[in-house]
Ligand SMILES: Nc1ncnc2c1ncn2[C@@H]1O[C@H](COP(=O)(O)OP(=O)(O)OP(=O)(O)O)[C@@H](O)[C@H]1O
């Protein structure tokens with residue numbers, strides 16, 4: 001796959017300059033050099049003592065982790081352990097979930113993400129998201145991708161190019177270039193998911209959160225998305241949730257392993273068990289539960 | 300995979316024992332459903348057939364374009380004043396009740412949710428749906444007609460709007476509730492704000508359902524007689540004004556003429572009934588067309 005030149009990101013540098021003016025790290029997957037300590041890199045997110053409750057019931061608690069810039073951080077763990085729940089704290093999507101409550105502190109480039117003067121719409125423009133289930137709008141393919149740029153007041157003249165570029169990056173353009181005016185609901189599940197990726201890219205965010213982006217895709221499309229992730233890594237920070245252990249091992253730089261356990265009080269609560277360099281976590285996990293999960297003994 | 304062993308006689312694909320009973324039950328159930336549908340159709344076909352056979356004799360271009368005879372015993376004449384009246388009264392009612400009702404539903408589902416105010420509104424509209432239409436007419440008679448000392452099309456519109464409002468609110472809210480939450484989340488996740496999300500994602504998705512709901516309310520209102528009895532007055536020539544002077548309506552004319560002892564009047568009642576049915580049918584077809592065009596436009600080309 002040929003690399004597509006990244007869009008002009010200069011308009012973002014005004015506010016997150018330190019992050020984006022640094023030369024991007026070489027995405028060299030084959031020869032993985034030991035990752036720098038997260039503390040030495042730019043930290044995009046820092047979670048401390050994060051707890052999420054749904055209608056008063058704790059779903060996950062005591063999450064402490066740092067997400068470094070221009071890396072791929074993977075969340076793995078058994079179903080229902082709270083991966084999606086943690087991911088949704090990062091773009092404040094719990095704000096619109098009835099009964100959900102987030103506690104603890106989360107900072108984004110050092111700023112309190114849940115601070116009183118934070119504009120939630122701005123948060124979500126900087127931090128894009130691709131959902132577990134493809135959710136294209138019942139509009140045309142073109143309008144789905146154009147939705148974000150239009151909200152952000154991009155000029156009519158620019159939108160056509162932005163849409164094409166985003167569709168190209170999401171490896172969808174060739175398949176849909178002749179039917180941009182047709183409804184997005186006519187696409188296959190995998191195409192819809194790539195459309196949702198394109199839709200998120202078109203906003204030109206700083207971070208992209210992906211909740212099992214490949215669960216509806218065939219191996220070829222999955223490989224394309226993984227290639228795409230490596231390309232995006234040069235300019236974006238990615239956090240992905242995946243059930244596919246090979247994918248986490250292959251594609252990510254750091255991995256967080258979550259699991260849900262019944263505690264003394266009989267509550268089933270999710271916890272972050274281990275967070276480390278992907279290589280370290282998969283070859284020498286420090287926790288027996290991690291080892292059990294990655295070797296397939298449970299979960 | 301299990302190994303398929305051929306039963307004696309080489310009949311792999313024949314029914315298994317017991318299947319006969321199931322098949323018979325299936326046939327019986329299907330027959331029952333067909334019969335039920337036919338029985339349900341009887342009153343519908345009978346009503347329409349009866350109205351066409353009785354009203355068809357007077358119905359025609361003259362009937363649609365002439366004034367109502369001043370004397371009930373006269374034969375012939377038309378229903379133009381009543382048609383115009385029904386259109387104006389129902390149109391006025393829809394112009395008031397539909398925007399208010401849809402906005403109310405948007406408040407209830409998108410903003411109010413389980414807040415106290417929303418619960419109160421929801422409860423009141425539920426109660427209002429059950430209020431007999433004649434009570435609405437009485438209400439407008441007391442607070443409007445008696446107050447301003449005149450009967451107008453607008454007074455009738457007010458009474459019909461009271462009737463339509465709760466129906467529009469409740470059906471629209473149900474439809475809005477059916478819009479998948481993932482779509483809203485998708486919009487918010489792109490940095491869209493609430494009003495924009497409602498306008499560009501929620502409403503286009505809900506539009507066909509809302510239009511059908513609104514249509515039901517309009518059709519129901521167009522056929523109402525009781526709220527008009529003491530609000531619009533009576534005329535035999537066309538009054539095109541919404542605010543000035545009394546008017547008349549098809550439903551009112553059906554009531555008035557059918558209760559008359561004269562054959563000419565009774566024929567006009569059936570003619571008016573046929574006209575009303577055709578009018579409601581026309582509304583429905585028109586709204587369906589509008590919905591189709593609207594959804595095709597928002598789901599295909601331009602949108603946000
Ligand atoms: N909207 C909600 N309301 C109530 N409980 C919820 C809600 N969303 C998630 N939960 C609960 O929170 C826990 C964690 O759910 P979450 O969706 O984060 O799991 P997950 O790790 O993403 O699982 P999966 O791999 O199956 O997607 C589960 O026990 C789930 O039942």
Ligand SMILES: [Mg+2]
Nearest residue numbers: 083084132211
């Ligand atoms: Mg999940």
